[in-house]
Amino acid sequence: MRGVNQILCAAALVLLSACASDKAPAEQAVKAAEAAVAEVKSDAAKWIPDQVQALDASLAAVKEKFAKGDYKAVLTEAPALAAKAKDVAAAATAKKAELTKAWDEMSAGLPKMVEAVKSRVDILSKSKRLPANVTKENFETAKADLADATKGWEDANAAFKGGNIADAVAKADAVKKKAVEALEALKMPVPPAAKS
Numbered sequence: 001m002r003g004v005n006q007i008l009c010a011a012a013l014v015l016l017s018a019c020a021s022d023k024a025p026a027e028q029a030v031k032a033a034e035a036a037v038a039e040v041k042s043d044a045a046k047w048i049p050d051q052v053q054a055l056d057a058s059l060a061a062v063k064e065k066f067a068k069g070d071y072k073a074v075l076t077e078a079p080a081l082a083a084k085a086k087d088v089a090a091a092a093t094a095k096k097a098e099l100t101k102a103w104d105e106m107s108a109g110l111p112k113m114v115e116a117v118k119s120r121v122d123i124l125s126k127s128k129r130l131p132a133n134v135t136k137e138n139f140e141t142a143k144a145d146l147a148d149a150t151k152g153w154e155d156a157n158a159a160f161k162g163g164n165i166a167d168a169v170a171k172a173d174a175v176k177k178k179a180v181e182a183l184e185a186l187k188m189p190v191p192p193a194a195k196s
Helices: 002-047 049-067 071-126 136-161 165-185
Strands: none
Touching: 002 049, 002 071, 049 071, 071 136, 071 165, 136 165
């Protein structure tokens, strides 16, 4: 019986030393994963917040495994998490470029569309009669859409100047819809680029 106890104690000591030998590398792996996530987190959150949340959740899961002593899982998952952080950084850069391009295109064309609607509304406002193809209701709709588009463009520009390109693009897209509705109400041609 004494021999069995000695074997069990020896086995327990081997297991403890194996766990202890994995603890330091696992701790380093967690720190490296934390650093990798922290490095990309603030910038990427502006462009791809859902991917950043997933990255945070994965980091929390790795930390929980470390706290529970599952060092082998930590040693496998933490380096993969650091690689995932690099992927998120690349995706954020791509999204930023995509949104910047969309903004550049919108800011080149939208003011012209809004100005065309404004010019037509001004002309028709001074006219005694509306053209046969424009009803009074359509004209009022166009005026309301023009007001919304003008305010929306101011808001989009403010968002862009504030560094929130994603919000600026979303607001500019709403402006485009209002401008197109106004053009249609006034029976004016809609630029092909605005139809997409």
